[in-house]
Amino acid sequence: MTASTLITVAPTGAESQKSDVPALPVTLKELVQTGVDCQAAGAAVIHVHIRDDDAQATLDPKRLHDTVAALRESTDLIVQLSTGGAVSDGEAARLAVLDAAPDMASCTMGTVNFGDDIFMNRWGFIVDLHEKMRETRVVPEYEIFDIGHLASLERLLSKHGLPFGEHVHVDFVLGVPGGAPGDAATVTAMAEAARRHLPEGSTFAATGIGRTTLPVMFASLASGGHVRVGMEDTVSFARRQPVESNAQLVQRAAEVAGLAQRPPMEIGEARRMLGIREPG
Ligand code: KMH
Ligand code: ZN
Numbered sequence: 001m002t003a004s005t006l007i008t009v010a011p012t013g014a015e016s017q018k019s020d021v022p023a024l025p026v027t028l029k030e031l032v033q034t035g036v037d038c039q040a041a042g043a044a045v046i047h048v049h050i051r052d053d054d055a056q057a058t059l060d061p062k063r064l065h066d067t068v069a070a071l072r073e074s075t076d077l078i079v080q081l082s083t084g085g086a087v088s089d090g091e092a093a094r095l096a097v098l099d100a101a102p103d104m105a106s107c108t109m110g111t112v113n114f115g116d117d118i119f120m121n122r123w124g125f126i127v128d129l130h131e132k133m134r135e136t137r138v139v140p141e142y143e144i145f146d147i148g149h150l151a152s153l154e155r156l157l158s159k160h161g162l163p164f165g166e167h168v169h170v171d172f173v174l175g176v177p178g179g180a181p182g183d184a185a186t187v188t189a190m191a192e193a194a195r196r197h198l199p200e201g202s203t204f205a206a207t208g209i210g211r212t213t214l215p216v217m218f219a220s221l222a223s224g225g226h227v228r229v230g231m232e233d234t235v236s237f238a239r240r241q242p243v244e245s246n247a248q249l250v251q252r253a254a255e256v257a258g259l260a261q262r263p264p265m266e267i268g269e270a271r272r273m274l275g276i277r278e279p280g
């Protein structure tokens with residue numbers, strides 16, 4: 001078990017509407033300020049989805065490029081772009097995300113029902129993403145929505161080799177309607193499966209969607225895992241209490257990690273653990 005906790009913030013996502021969630025960061029200025037605040041609160045990684053001028057999810061290449069540059073300019077955070085995008089995004093646009101040269105990018109390990117929609121991740125596309133990440137020297141975070149995705153990752157690594165950086169880091173995304181549930185028993189089962197299926201030294205984080213955010217966070221810390229929080233995953237801080245800011249969620253995660261005697265990981269340590277190249 002690592003002595004500290006990697007905290008990732010996922011501030012925006014592709015699903016919530018600004019009109020429903022006014023605190024959601026959707027402009028570049030709001031996103032950069034969010035990054036600054038979340039770094040101060042203890043985050044080391046920012047998982048980024050961007051929006052267009054109408055606050056709708058987009059994978060526009062220039063905006064992605066400018067977003068990476070602006071976050072690097074104002075923060076030291078490890079910048080992880082989403083290649084998941086929105087369920088409506090096509091494979092070519094999702095692959096092109098890597099051209100914005102982030103430090104990391106997400107790589108979802110299988111197709112999953114996603115509420116009333118389908119989040120499509122066919123095998124050939126996963127292989128293309130994995131290989132393009134190696135070519136572009138981007139470190140993946142493998143997104144695991146269900147336990148079979150870990151077996152798929154084992155197959156990917158055995159057939160196509162380790163990712164750039166040679167470290168395997170996964171994120172259990174739990175509580176999506178259609179995926180694995182967000183509870184302590186599932187985190188434990190996933191952590192055990194990760195130990196069986198992934199190379200020694202691999203690391204995991206967990207995130208719980210909606211009201212599963214707290215049980216998943218507690219269970220991940222208890223199982224030796226790391227945590228992801230943010231308004232992509234939950235917009236309620238507590239019953240009838242909307243989230244005020246992403247930093248509020250990061251601050252709570254940092255406090256809980258401190259109580260677990262695994263305080264937030266410094267960004268430099270996070271870079272070394274994840275196998276990310278030094279900036280510049
Ligand atoms: N928005 C979801 C369809 C990722 O960022 O890689 C996909 C998602 C996963 O959020
Ligand atoms: Zn995402």
